[in-house]
Amino acid sequence: MRGSEFSEFTAFMAIVREGSFRSAARRLGLSPSALSHTIRGLEERLGIRLLNRTTRSVAPTEAGRALFARLGPAIAEMEGAVDGLGAFRGRPAGTVRLNLPRLAAATMIGPHLARFAEAFPDIRLELVVDDAFADIVAGGFDAGIRLGERVERDMIAVRLTGDLRLAVVAAPDYFAGRSPPATPHDLVHHACLSYRWSHSGQLHRWRFDGPDGPVEVDVRGPFTANDTGLLIDAALAGVGVACLPESALAAPIADGRLVRVLDAWCRPFPGFFLYHPGRRQLPPALRAFIDFFRRATAAAG
Numbered sequence: 001m002r003g004s005e006f007s008e009f010t011a012f013m014a015i016v017r018e019g020s021f022r023s024a025a026r027r028l029g030l031s032p033s034a035l036s037h038t039i040r041g042l043e044e045r046l047g048i049r050l051l052n053r054t055t056r057s058v059a060p061t062e063a064g065r066a067l068f069a070r071l072g073p074a075i076a077e078m079e080g081a082v083d084g085l086g087a088f089r090g091r092p093a094g095t096v097r098l099n100l101p102r103l104a105a106a107t108m109i110g111p112h113l114a115r116f117a118e119a120f121p122d123i124r125l126e127l128v129v130d131d132a133f134a135d136i137v138a139g140g141f142d143a144g145i146r147l148g149e150r151v152e153r154d155m156i157a158v159r160l161t162g163d164l165r166l167a168v169v170a171a172p173d174y175f176a177g178r179s180p181p182a183t184p185h186d187l188v189h190h191a192c193l194s195y196r197w198s199h200s201g202q203l204h205r206w207r208f209d210g211p212d213g214p215v216e217v218d219v220r221g222p223f224t225a226n227d228t229g230l231l232i233d234a235a236l237a238g239v240g241v242a243c244l245p246e247s248a249l250a251a252p253i254a255d256g257r258l259v260r261v262l263d264a265w266c267r268p269f270p271g272f273f274l275y276h277p278g279r280r281q282l283p284p285a286l287r288a289f290i291d292f293f294r295r296a297t298a299a300a301g
Contacts, residue, residue, distance in 0.1 A: 008042040009071055011035055012050060013140060016060050016068045017128075021053075072140040092288040093122035099134045100127065100145035103228050104272050107247045108145070108160065112296040119292065123285045131226060132198045137277055142286050148270030158290055161271035161297050167246035168206075168266065169258040173238040180261045181241075184208045184217045191240030192219035198226040206243050209267035219243075272297075 014024040015035070025035040043050055050064035060068055100109065105127060116125070128134075128141070136144040147164075151157045168181075170190075181187050187206065195204040203224070208215045221240045225231055228248055235242040236257055242249075246266075252258040274290055276282070282290075 008038055008045075010075065011038045012042060012064075013068065013071055013075060015039065015051065015058060016064065017140065019058065021058060069138045072138045075140055091122060092120055092284040094283060094285040095124045095126055096143070096283075096285050096289050097126045097141045098128070098143055098145065098289075099130050099136055099139060099141045101131045102129050103245060103248055104145045105129050106229075108272060108293065108297055112293065115296070116289070116292055120285075120288055123288060125289070136275075142283065143274050143276040143289075145272055145274050148273045151273050151275045155275040155277065157273040157275045158294070159271065159273050160294055163268035164271045165246050165268050166243055166266045167249050167253065167260050168241060168243045168262045169235055169249055169253065169260050170241040171236055171238040171257065172259055174235075174240065175259060180259070184210070184215045184262060184265055187217050187219050187241065190219075190221075192221035193231045193234050193240045193242040194219060194221060194224045195228065195231060195244070196224050196226050204243075207267070208262065208265040210265055214267075215265070 011024070011028060011030075014028055015021060018024040018027060021032050021035055025032045028035065030038075039051060048063050049061050050067060052059050052061055109127065113125070116123075128139075133146065134141070134144060136142075145160065148157065148159070168187075170180075174191075178190070179186075181190060184206070192206070196202070197204065206217045206219050208217070223231075223234050223239055225234075228244055231242050231244060232248065232252070234240065236252060241261075246253070249258060249260075253260055274293075276286065
């Protein structure tokens with residue numbers, strides 16, 4: 001493969017990942033017009049349209065999606081080989097592309113980013129926040145972070161946190177004129193704020209553990225979202241009752257802005273794992289990321 005062809009494919013991958021010529025150009029250090037010229041050259045050379053463009057958006061054609069799926073693992077291999085050279089310079093270097101849900105980004109990664117950047121100035125983190133279960137190989141990611149129960153069996157998984165627990169909460173104003181639920185079955189009389197998985201469209205099921213075994217409640221309420229931050233805001237505003245990981249609710253519970261109920265019924269569940277394909281040697285930059293954040297999360301909790 002000639003160098004110009006590799007540059008064309010890299011440009012195409014960046015546009016699909018970013019969903020925008022302008023964002024991809026900024027990431028690649030090119031002008032949008034230069035990037036557009038590169039893609040036109042690639043499409044003319046291949047004799048097929050790869051991208052559908054409008055004034056507001058860009059999306060891959062069917063052929064473009066097929067090419068993206070095939071190129072992702074190959075380019076990841078080449079980038080991993082280049083990143084691996086950092087070991088010969090005495091300290092880890094290169095780019096780590098990571099796909100992770102909003103909760104992990106906010107509670108695990110965000111608080112420690114400054115210290116990581118100071119400790120590893122030659123590592124560039126590229127974080128894509130995505131609550132759907134992404135195909136990290138097809139997407140060209142080095143790794144992903146998900147709850148342990150959602151990690152595919154063919155991935156190498158590294159535990160980052162201990163088990164987590166859910167917390168059922170509402171604002172004091174919400175309970176001012178209502179009796180708090182004494183059992184999960186009482187939730188049918190409350191306005192419940194539900195999380196909907198964006199990749200499947202399914203609602204998160206509220207599951208509990210009781211004296212007689214597991215309990216699952218079909219809740220109803222005025223508000224559904226695929227973003228934990230919006231659900232927390234709605235609970236704080238007194239809209240209803242939310243059921244979310246307690247790590248995301250620690251501050252408002254501690255200062256009394258949210259009241260916790262059904263604590264004895266909330267069961268632990270597998271915490272966050274970092275996962276990656278096991279078909280190649282782990283790049284030093286990714287190894288440094290894993291080791292740093294395992295220590296950071298252990299110290300935090």
